[in-house]
Amino acid sequence: MFGLEKRDTLLLGVVIVLTLFAPFILNPFPADSGLAQFNAGYPDLMQRFVIFGIFAIGFNILFGLTGYLSFGHAAFLGVGSYSAVWMFKLLSYNVVPALVLAVIMAGLFSALIGYISLRRSGIYFSILTLAFAQMSFNLAYSVLTPITNGETGLQIYTSDPQYLQSVDAPSFPNLFGAAMNSSTTLFFGGWTFTFSVGYYFCAVFLILAFYLAIRIFRSPFGMMLRAVKSNQQRMNYTGLNTRPYTLAAFVISGMYAGLAGGLLAAMDPLAGAERMQWTASGEVVLMTILGGAGTLIGPVLGAGFIKYFENIFAKINDNVLHGWFAFMPDGIEDAMVAIIHPFVGKGWHLTLGLLFMLVVIFLPGGLVEGGQRLGRVFRRRDKNAGSVEADAAQQRSEAAE
Amino acid sequence: MAILEVKNVGKRFGGLQALSDVNLSVAENSVHAIIGPNGAGKSTLLNCLVGKLIPDTGSVMFDGQSVLGRKPYEINQMGISRVFQTPEIFGDLTVMENMLIPCLAKRDGAFQLNGWSRVVGQRDMIDKAEEMLRDMRMIDKRHMPAASMSRGDKRRLEIAMCLAQDPRLLLLDEPTAGMARADTNNTIDLLKQIKDERDITIAIIEHDMHVVFSLAERITVLAQGTPLVEDTPDRIKGHPKVREAYLGESQDAA
Amino acid sequence: MDAILLQILNGLDKGSAYALIALGLTLIFGTLGVVNFAHGALFMIGAFCSVTLQRILTLSVETIDETKKDFLGNPLKVKTPYVEQWFGPETGQAIIDWSVPLAILFAIPVMLLIGFIMERGLIKHFYKRPHADQILVTFGLAIVLQEVVKYFYGANPIPTPAPEAFVGSFDFAPLLGLDTSLAYPYWRLVYFGFSTLIIAAVFAFLQFTTFGMVVRAGMADRETVGLLGIDIDRRFTIMFGIAAAVAGLAGVMYAPINSPNYHMGMDFLVLSFVVVVVGGMGSLPGAVLAGFLLGILESLASMNEIKSIIYGIDQIIIYVVAIVILLVRPRGLMGRRGVMEE
Numbered sequence: 001m002f003g004l005e006k007r008d009t010l011l012l013g014v015v016i017v018l019t020l021f022a023p024f025i026l027n028p029f030p031a032d033s034g035l036a037q038f039n040a041g042y043p044d045l046m047q048r049f050v051i052f053g054i055f056a057i058g059f060n061i062l063f064g065l066t067g068y069l070s071f072g073h074a075a076f077l078g079v080g081s082y083s084a085v086w087m088f089k090l091l092s093y094n095v096v097p098a099l100v101l102a103v104i105m106a107g108l109f110s111a112l113i114g115y116i117s118l119r120r121s122g123i124y125f126s127i128l129t130l131a132f133a134q135m136s137f138n139l140a141y142s143v144l145t146p147i148t149n150g151e152t153g154l155q156i157y158t159s160d161p162q163y164l165q166s167v168d169a170p171s172f173p174n175l176f177g178a179a180m181n182s183s184t185t186l187f188f189g190g191w192t193f194t195f196s197v198g199y200y201f202c203a204v205f206l207i208l209a210f211y212l213a214i215r216i217f218r219s220p221f222g223m224m225l226r227a228v229k230s231n232q233q234r235m236n237y238t239g240l241n242t243r244p245y246t247l248a249a250f251v252i253s254g255m256y257a258g259l260a261g262g263l264l265a266a267m268d269p270l271a272g273a274e275r276m277q278w279t280a281s282g283e284v285v286l287m288t289i290l291g292g293a294g295t296l297i298g299p300v301l302g303a304g305f306i307k308y309f310e311n312i313f314a315k316i317n318d319n320v321l322h323g324w325f326a327f328m329p330d331g332i333e334d335a336m337v338a339i340i341h342p343f344v345g346k347g348w349h350l351t352l353g354l355l356f357m358l359v360v361i362f363l364p365g366g367l368v369e370g371g372q373r374l375g376r377v378f379r380r381r382d383k384n385a386g387s388v389e390a391d392a393a394q395q396r397s398e399a400a401e
Numbered sequence: 402m403a404i405l406e407v408k409n410v411g412k413r414f415g416g417l418q419a420l421s422d423v424n425l426s427v428a429e430n431s432v433h434a435i436i437g438p439n440g441a442g443k444s445t446l447l448n449c450l451v452g453k454l455i456p457d458t459g460s461v462m463f464d465g466q467s468v469l470g471r472k473p474y475e476i477n478q479m480g481i482s483r484v485f486q487t488p489e490i491f492g493d494l495t496v497m498e499n500m501l502i503p504c505l506a507k508r509d510g511a512f513q514l515n516g517w518s519r520v521v522g523q524r525d526m527i528d529k530a531e532e533m534l535r536d537m538r539m540i541d542k543r544h545m546p547a548a549s550m551s552r553g554d555k556r557r558l559e560i561a562m563c564l565a566q567d568p569r570l571l572l573l574d575e576p577t578a579g580m581a582r583a584d585t586n587n588t589i590d591l592l593k594q595i596k597d598e599r600d601i602t603i604a605i606i607e608h609d610m611h612v613v614f615s616l617a618e619r620i621t622v623l624a625q626g627t628p629l630v631e632d633t634p635d636r637i638k639g640h641p642k643v644r645e646a647y648l649g650e651s652q653d654a655a
Numbered sequence: 656m657d658a659i660l661l662q663i664l665n666g667l668d669k670g671s672a673y674a675l676i677a678l679g680l681t682l683i684f685g686t687l688g689v690v691n692f693a694h695g696a697l698f699m700i701g702a703f704c705s706v707t708l709q710r711i712l713t714l715s716v717e718t719i720d721e722t723k724k725d726f727l728g729n730p731l732k733v734k735t736p737y738v739e740q741w742f743g744p745e746t747g748q749a750i751i752d753w754s755v756p757l758a759i760l761f762a763i764p765v766m767l768l769i770g771f772i773m774e775r776g777l778i779k780h781f782y783k784r785p786h787a788d789q790i791l792v793t794f795g796l797a798i799v800l801q802e803v804v805k806y807f808y809g810a811n812p813i814p815t816p817a818p819e820a821f822v823g824s825f826d827f828a829p830l831l832g833l834d835t836s837l838a839y840p841y842w843r844l845v846y847f848g849f850s851t852l853i854i855a856a857v858f859a860f861l862q863f864t865t866f867g868m869v870v871r872a873g874m875a876d877r878e879t880v881g882l883l884g885i886d887i888d889r890r891f892t893i894m895f896g897i898a899a900a901v902a903g904l905a906g907v908m909y910a911p912i913n914s915p916n917y918h919m920g921m922d923f924l925v926l927s928f929v930v931v932v933v934g935g936m937g938s939l940p941g942a943v944l945a946g947f948l949l950g951i952l953e954s955l956a957s958m959n960e961i962k963s964i965i966y967g968i969d970q971i972i973i974y975v976v977a978i979v980i981l982l983v984r985p986r987g988l989m990g991r992r993g994v995m996e997e
Contacts, residue, residue, distance in 0.1 A: 067787065235502075360792040
């Protein structure tokens with residue numbers, strides 16, 4: 001269906017179902033229960049899931065397939081955000097021109113940076129992207145202040161021209177009238193489900209982005225990208241020019257980043273330079289690897305995982321911990337809280353750093369590899385003897401994922 | 402008719418003159434071997450032919466066109482395929498994918514942004530790749546990751562990948578290095594078969610004399626960066642200068 | 656002219672820090688072949704060694720002095736540091752005053768230990784793994800280290816003053832026969848001198864000891880050294896410890912210049928890598944030279960005269976220089992030909 005093989009259609013279907021039903025799936029706890037704070041089904045968080053999912057999917061096309069580790073992609077996210085806000089300021093709050101410009105500007109910017117950075121490979125490439133990222137960040141903060149408004153960030157003022165903004169259109173980013181921040185809430189039993197226009201708008205883009213990624217992965221172009229990672233020398237001697245392939249992957253991932261940046265601005269019309277720091281690039285690297293670099297679903301899982309825990313873990317404070325361990329004797333309860341305390345709440349980054357290290361050391365394939373290993377444990381219990389065909393098919397499915 | 406003409410090629414690295422006055426002529430559809438002791442400059446010469454190095458002097462003409470200054474991928478597109486000392490294949494990809502890539506490179510050129518088409522939809526390429534794998538008796542391994550194969554299989558895969566592009570000239574760099582006798586003989590048979598079945602020129606750098614004398618129609622002996630002798634295998638065999646180059650000055654008393 | 660001179664001097668302290676961090680990075684990359692993104696964190700930990708010693712030395716016992724009252728009218732709580740109790744008020748105060756230089760003695764074993772644990776526990780497993788993996792795991796480690804420091808010391812910068820004797824500036828102008836004043840803070844001079852001492856010590860060690868010779872051989876050709884049967888593992892550990900100590904010492908003495916905070920490691924990391932690349936990956940003199948050059952360059956670029964020509968150049972000059980060098984001469988200023996060339 002839609003030119004996909006059965007396995008991929010299934011994967012796409014899963015993603016579609018999950019994103020469409022996310023308001024339900026992410027709000028499993030009744031509104032008044034003690035666990036309600038672990039609900040993730042509110043518009044801001046759900047939007048971040050899918051937006052960073054888009055960012056990570058694009059990054060994965062570069063890093064997962066070609067192996068080129070870029071620390072500069074946050075710059076393209078930033079460019080996307082700034083472009084979108086400028087469209088809001090100049091034309092109107094309609095998101096369409098904003099997103100179009102975001103993707104175009106990010107594409108141009110990444111073409112420039114990619115062209116220069118890809119003249120080297122390996123560590124040199126990574127450091128080049130690092131240098132460009134910091135340079136862009138510094139420029140955004142200082143020299144380019146007329147465009148970026150420096151530290152304050154780019155915002156929309158009532159004095160902005162907005163030439164195409166009609167009087168009765170919403171004063172908020174909207175899709176031909178449907179404002180991104182409007183939502184309806186469904187109260188059902190003890191549960192609350194929020195359906196936001198902005199979220200579903202972003203979710204559609206996630207589905208499209210994911211579909212495009214599948215097409216790229218399964219295409220000859222995608223195969224060539226994987227060949228770059230596998231053996232660039234052999235590629236060169238087989239008549240293939242690797243430079244345009246890596247540049248194309250770089251620009252494609254840059255445009256994905258630009259789209260994500262534009263969507264961020266569409267949900268919250270503000271653009272700041274801190275989004276362009278190299279440590280922000282580090283975040284998407286984390287997401288992709290945590291989920292599983294080089295796989296289709298990996299980056300989405302990684303983005304969801306990190307964004308969820310970033311918001312939920314950060315809420316676990318000492319009171320919550322005491323609530324959990326209340327059933328224990330006082331001394332042990334306090335000890336447990338004291339042990340766990342540094343790793344939750346504001347210590348979220350510590351846990352993330354440790355988790356990341358563990359993944360890189362032990363499970364380089366991320367969550368996807370973890371899932372596959374678990375699956376193999378169960379499958380081995382079912383099948384007694386694995387034939388060569390089954391093992392080959394297993395390897396093929398792993399290679400194809 | 403010479404398909405490869407090397408004239409007056411010289412190459413210097415700092416204080417070392419790696420190649421000097423190299424003149425070499427490889428006739429079309431022949432098997433030409435380049436031999437010589439270690440340090441003779443064989444690898445340097447090969448690198449000058451495939452675009453990895455640019456000679457300081459001289460010219461290299463392939464089929465009438467200069468090769469100098471061109472990138473390796475351009476030279477490949479001209480019709481030269483290269484087999485490496487250690488088999489260079491795409492280890493992470495399946496055997497089938499390894500075969501598809503040279504086929505696609507031949508059909509689509511050095512770069513093609515076909516991100517929307519599907520690999521499984523390239524029926525003509527898949528058929529061709531499968532046919533070559535069948536010839537090499539590797540068809541049942543087509544879904545295996547290439548890195549998991551034995552070294553001998555990797556070598557055969559690499560040769561198959563080169564042949565998939567119908568090259569005019571196949572360059573082999575010590576293809577039997579580190580191989581056991583059985584594998585070496587298999588490689589010799591394979592190359593003989595290729596020679597018989599196709600219009601192809603083979604140039605081979607080799608140390609193993611058994612391989613050289615089984616296959617070569619002409620042999621060039623390189624020593625200290627310059628050709629010593631070039632002749633038919635029979636006349637090379639007993640040549641005193643060749644022996645001297647390999648073994649050093651003749652010993653008077655022993 | 657004197658303004659330029661002043662800026663050159665100004666660039667020396669940051670340049671010294673860059674040079675020392677880059678030196679450690681190059682040692683680790685040249686001998687172990689590891690790209691260490693956690694090196695900035697080691698610099699940060701060194702700075703916090705100063706903070707820690709200061710805190711230890713000012714651990715006080717609290718007594719109530721009934722005779723005096725504080726601004727609320729309650730009996731005055733007097734905090735007397737233990738060192739003052741033990742050594743007398745004058746000596747005690749002197750010890751606390753000199754806590755930053757004293758931290759050198761404190762930091763050396765601490766940094767060696769941390770380096771030892773890092774190498775044995777983590778880095779050695781990544782010798783054979785691709786550079787991308789090394790970058791990623793050390794990046795994760797850097798995050799963990801900075802979060803740990805943030806947990807124990809808070810998120811705010813902690814002022815760590817230099818000893819009283821070094822507060823104030825030295826006027827260079829009379830020395831050079833100039834009319835205007837050319838004031839340069841004493842402590843920065845000390846820092847510069849300290850850095851050159853460490854750099855000299857490292858080079859002397861490499862040049863004049865057998866161990867150093869093995870290390871230099873390993874940097875030139877790691878494989879052969881291993882094949883010669885030299886126990887390279889133990890030397891790797893020691894090398895890493897030394898590199899960590901160098902970075903840590905750079906941090907210890909930097910504390911008065913810039914109040915230590917938990918993310919100073921990351922701040923210095925990017926530029927340190929830029930320095931290493933400009934100097935030539937694998938070249939120790941290159942790293943030192945590039946460190947000082949880039950520090951001075953950054954300082955010169957921040958001069959008002961230059962800024963008026965190209966606004967904001969100080970922000971980007973280092974990156975522009977690095978990018979140009981990476982493209983034009985990938986082996987850097989002093990790198991060996993063929994090291995990571997494409």
